[in-house]
Amino acid sequence: RKEVEQDPGPFNVPEGATVAFNCTYSNSASQSFFWYRQDCRKEPKLLMSVYSSGNEDGRFTAQLNRASQYISLLIRDSKLSDSATYLCVVTGDFGNEKLTFGTGTRLTIIP
Amino acid sequence: NAGVTQTPKFRILKIGQSMTLQCAQDMNHNYMYWYRQDPGMGLKLIYYSVGAGITDKGEVPNGYNVSRSTTEDFPLRLELAAPSQTSVYFCASTQAGAWKETQYFGPGTRLLVL
Numbered sequence: 001r002k003e004v005e006q007d008p009g010p011f012n013v014p015e016g017a018t019v020a021f022n023c024t025y026s027n028s029a030s031q032s033f034f035w036y037r038q039d040c041r042k043e044p045k046l047l048m049s050v051y052s053s054g055n056e057d058g059r060f061t062a063q064l065n066r067a068s069q070y071i072s073l074l075i076r077d078s079k080l081s082d083s084a085t086y087l088c089v090v091t092g093d094f095g096n097e098k099l100t101f102g103t104g105t106r107l108t109i110i111p
Numbered sequence: 112n113a114g115v116t117q118t119p120k121f122r123i124l125k126i127g128q129s130m131t132l133q134c135a136q137d138m139n140h141n142y143m144y145w146y147r148q149d150p151g152m153g154l155k156l157i158y159y160s161v162g163a164g165i166t167d168k169g170e171v172p173n174g175y176n177v178s179r180s181t182t183e184d185f186p187l188r189l190e191l192a193a194p195s196q197t198s199v200y201f202c203a204s205t206q207a208g209a210w211k212e213t214q215y216f217g218p219g220t221r222l223l224v225l
Contacts (some may be wrong), residue, residue, distance in 0.1 A: 004153070032212075043201055043216035043217060045216070046214075049213070087154075097142070097156075097161070097169075099214070101154040101155075103151060103152055103153045
């Protein structure tokens with residue numbers, strides 16, 4: 001089983017629609033979880049951290065289920081500017097500097 | 112603040128040549144990292160540093176070397192370039208450790224080894 005597994009897509013979604021991405025991870029000792037966004041030929045940038053209680057930032061909602069080792073990202077009212085690759089990122093246990101990146105889910109918003 | 116800067120942006124190397132990828136940050140971050148990203152793959156950690164004078168291997172260190180003589184700079188050295196090192200290289204930094212907080216990435220260096 002891969003350490004971090006994502007559906008690579010591509011997801012082609014009409015503007016205004018809601019889209020959800022999922023990610024599973026294998027290390028039950030992982031402490032922190034993030035969603036990064038990566039535009040074509042650019043560096044990854046933090047989209048949001050993921051907390052056990054769930055968190056929301058505008059149109060974006062992230063959820064963490066530790067029991068199932070599962071992370072999700074929901075994008076509501078999608079915009080053309082949301083087109084990008086979304087990377088699920090999982091840390092190790094306390095003090096472990098190794099981040100594990102998923103291969104990313106590619107999203108294209110269609111006008 | 113410029114954040115994390117990387118040079119060069121793009122480089123073509125011949126097999127067996129050597130080069131140094133430069134990385135600098137002006138955020139006074141203690142932790143710095145080098146990653147490589149192959150097409151369709153996730154980022155893989157090459158080396159990291161928790162402070163000046165301290166470096167450690169990541170997941171894929173073979174064929175690379177690093178040094179950290181100052182807080183600001185973290186160069187990555189390729190001694191004998193091989194086609195398998197064709198990739199995009201990202202440098203990143205953070206204040207308190209990757210397991211705790213977000214990393215800030217540089218714009219990347221695209222390397223082609225022929």
